[in-house]
Amino acid sequence: MDLNNKYQNMSSDSDSKSSSLNSKIEQEESESNSPTKSRRSTSSTSNEIPTVGDIKLRNKLSENLTSGRSDDPPLLPGEKVQGVARDVTYLCPFSGPARGWLSVTNYKLYFKSLERDTQLIIEVPLGVVSRVEKVGGQSSRGENSYGIELFCKDMRNLRFGHKQENHSRRNVFEKLQQYAFPLSHSIPMFAFEYTEIFPENGWNVYEPMAELKRMGVPNDTWHITKLNDGHDLCETYPAILAVPAGATDEIIRNAAAFRSRGRIPVLSWLHSESQATITRASQPLVGVGGKRCRDDERYTQLIIDANAQSHKLYIMDARPSANAIANKAKGGGYEPEDAYQNAELIFLDIHNIHVMRESLRKLKGYTFGYIFSCGIFIFNC
Template structure:
């Protein structure tokens, strides 16, 4: 460990939410560890979790303010400037890494029960999950299972680099049609099955079509979509093509050669735009939450409700959940198929495919099932975790300031300058500089977990896993302790042999299953229909007690979520 100035500093004060603890700071290769004077408490911080490091030096104060990606914000106060500078310089050497192979996941060796469990890398096979749904089985899905087949056309990732090797397509569609049809979709992400419901209707996913200014069309793409909508035992009367984007965004993409379906060529369905904003809007939304929470290291004062509301975080969740409810209703109540896409089909599309399945299929509400859902719709289908989570932020997360934390707090309450805001309150997912990694970061998976928590809150007994399961999953999304969320696709993980060099995230949960099991769990073998407007702040995911963020929200909603039966009807969802 060259250029490391210090590994241990005594007489350090740890400040969080206005509470101060005295103790010793240790700096190891992958963690900082603060231990109190009595040795009864240790606070570990994985370097991959650190999102912002700010050195504050003046005549009165020598401290480092740290923001973590799990919204743990704290301040380290030192006895002198030398200790503060040494720790700051050491962190500058230890935190940034130049390649994925230098992340903690490649060095982590579990002990105890976790080291004994069967590897989580072997728990999930997409082919088995398709078989579980009934693909290829004439006795399943009301007999429609035989209308689907598995194809290995993408076995070498030659057709689509961001899709899995095994895919499910209509039996009536040949691999030749897929080969030519995939070229009509952005990144070659052609329409393919993600979920076959027990009533024979399906959820399929894709990316935007390459319509362009010339209004291009593809006979093969039209054939694939028509074949998908014909797989049910009876034709769907209200088949939907769901474009997750605002219509203006979709139309703007026409100028760059993409766009949305011309429904004159897809007469067997109708199309709806959901108006869910893109990754850049969502990143800005989370940045505003970070801004509202910025002083929770030195102050116990709750975040400003006004600032939280300006983030529009809950409004974005409402839009996502309204889209999910629409898909649930279409598939289960209206007996029709749904094809979902956004732009490239790996962000909003993953949210809108996974959330309905959680409500349609009780298997996905079990611990094993939820892990399978994430493996399928997020990992196998190519959500770009490395880009969205910015696992390699570099040294731009470091900055210095000559004012004390108290002065910074006072200044920010009164009026903060644009420069100060830019330097200090960056997104929880990216760095200071406006570079490629920052532009591509976004809390897409965080939003998904938040939506899951909202549904769990409405149906607390019908999920085998508890809230802690979701919080730890969110933590390890950024911790880089496990290899599951590294890289941007299944193809990249296989090329890098991640499963041979790292542990699976599921090892962590399986070895501690009792910690993450809902003790009140009841298996409800039917469909859940959540209320998309009955939302609260998931305060614990932002490191806050519930009363700090939900003080202005009503505990009850004007309308309750619904438990469905196979014959019940549901009102339409305004989108």
Template sequence: MEFIELILINRLDGVILKYPHHDNVDGTVCITGHHLILSSRKEGVCELWLLHKNIDNIEKKETKVSGGILRGGSLFLKCKDLRIFQLDISSTSELNLLAQTLENLSTIQDPSLFYPFFYRHMHPIMENGYTLYSVEGEFTKVLATEEWRISRVNQYYTVCASYPKGVMVPKVIDDETLAAAATFRQGGRFPVLSYRHNNGAVLLRAGQPLYGPKHRRCRPDEAILNTVVSAGMKGVIYDLRSSNAILQQQNKGGGSESPANYSQWKIYNRSMDEVDNQQQLLESFSKLIEACVDREISSDKWLSKLESSGWPESVRNSLHTACIVAQHIHQKAEPVLLHGTRGEDATLLVCSLVQIILNPDCRTIRGLQALIEREWLQAGHPFGSRLRSGPYSASPARSAPTFPLFLDCVRQFLEQFPCSFEYRQCFLVVLFEHAYSSQFGTFLCDSDQERETRGVYDQTTSIWSWINQPDELTAYINPMYDPTPNVIWPSVAPMSYVIWEELYLRWLADQHTEEREEQYKVIRTREQHLRAQALQLRRELLELANQYYAPNTK
């Protein structure tokens, strides 16, 4: 397919752009295969370059004049980065042609036609971001223990289509056992190492066991898990689903581990169904953004609408679950296995948050990059499907903002521990934007296998290659950063949640009326008051704990 077949109009004069924070611009629109470009004849007026892939929804409003005659109208372009543009066009026929052209170009599904395959970086690449975070380099300390090894059983992606070629597994487990265990796990996602803490406790992740109504058993899978449990103790399995969800999956051939077959493990449920349910999570995100852009609502109703969206609860639940898992690892030195259904959403989210709690390396810029590579890209989170649409469009199958939910959770960490992270929240905003649409290939496709097959690693540039350039990197460094080896425990109380204004409200900030500004001032004051109360309570609890555990000096 050629782009020329999709472009019904490639140039249009006299278009008026209306956009928050800016004066109206009378200019010319040009359409290329990847961009909408609007330029003005006035000197000093910035051009608009908008990737078609960034367009989430197109609304057309035709203008009727006397006699019901149509005369032009407006296009409202709602973008995945949460911007909304209005293009006023005087001709109805040109309005329709431009609307159809943008619809054609913004809904292309073939990744090989996306902009990263056509983009050429202007400056020399100092390091290849695609090779920065190999499994060998990321698990150097783990390999030094001689208890773990890198298995290449998935070298040709035949055992598990969503896993990378190399995975960390117990050294005493051979590849034949891994292949057999893969047949017992959803999508072939057999248990692999996610993280090893400094006390030796490990975090594993997998897909759900295919237990089914016939109560299937798999001794190779049991062998993998029992290998990581020390004598005299038990491991912990957290199934990130409700009992009802597990029962429904069991009727379909899935389910959870049998206590009888996994006697060395304690099995718990920790429901995160709203994260693994793609449609529900996308609806929650859409309601959040709808509340954020509502300028007619009072502050009290706004807070109620925000909470009823379900998004703040998903953030708190994700952080709370991560804290529970981290406690098992850090305080009890117990090995933990996490899984939901496929193990591609809630599982990866919680594994990532646990490591931010426990591992100070993940609080650095390169550490977060490595975490995203390990726990999202190489671990098989389907970015291409999940981020196909944003909060403004109808939900196509498998779309869900799981990764934006992770970024919002990290934003909560930054709010509560402003000196513990090397990166500022603008770094998280950049990741949000580029995950949806970008000139870089990092977040393309659904798996390592698909990226390799489509030539992503050879024909596109990694976002890490760009971010790690010295001139670019300085913009993301937190000047208050004070490295600490300590574990950090986020507050998950309702009053601790902070709306991510710098992302969700950034395009509206200069548009507020004085009344709206006053409403936001009241909301921020209330949030600050509640956070101060929460911090005071935490301080009092810490003092009580120190008194209780203080050694007897008499």
């Protein structure tokens, strides 16, 4: 066997640790001035058996390349390792514990198992972490009863067991707290540390005029206005807007004054054949007194008139009707059907964020087979 060629092939794919070991091999061989050196230099034509030292060193290199013991996870441009913990156990609720090593970068948590036929790798972008908690204390007994648990926004709960004698939990916990919540620790978000160079300027990926032209605007029924060029009309809308062709600047301004934060109905999507549209808007400022705005009503009718194949407009209000009615007390409200002719108001009954959060909590419980007791996750295995 040509061990020299085999050694070169392995070292060509190795990392910096492998290169260091390579240098060590050459140094030891040079210092020893043994027959090994002359055999290596003629290995392509020699069939002599290498020394035991050669085999041990090369086996060590091979183990380093294949065992996955490198402490460096794959890194993105600008990503840096902040902390590493060895001999960590991932407590998988499905396939059982997996020993490995864990690292925390300024972007992610990375775990790689060591004792599995099929290697287990877990990557968690720290932006998806909602909470980090320590599990167990100095008096904890039992294997893997001492460690860290991550609560993620994507419904995952990940628990890692640490050995108390290694004192690795504290460093990992602190690094997770810092880089999962960078603004609370005066640390730059990774998005601003990411240094990959792209061939295209990301700020130009969305070009509003090109997108409107793709939908066939301007045309006979829809035109483009730059009335919001300085974002004076609506600070949350783009500078270029598609509005009904019959809407004058005066109608647009008056309608914007009657909408929450100036968000008048503007074109979001246009079907190229049927001319059906989706427009988006905020709630009208009707209030308890039931105020009306003639220009807002006229503007809405122009949207209906823009589609010759339909003479009805469906207004989809995402809120429950009770919430919409309650908003009248705050000066908001909804479009009364007697004021907006040819329009039908439909409430989608999507509740507020607190109700949605509770719904997500229940979905998490049903989907992942967990039960909840006093706000604590318990594996239902």
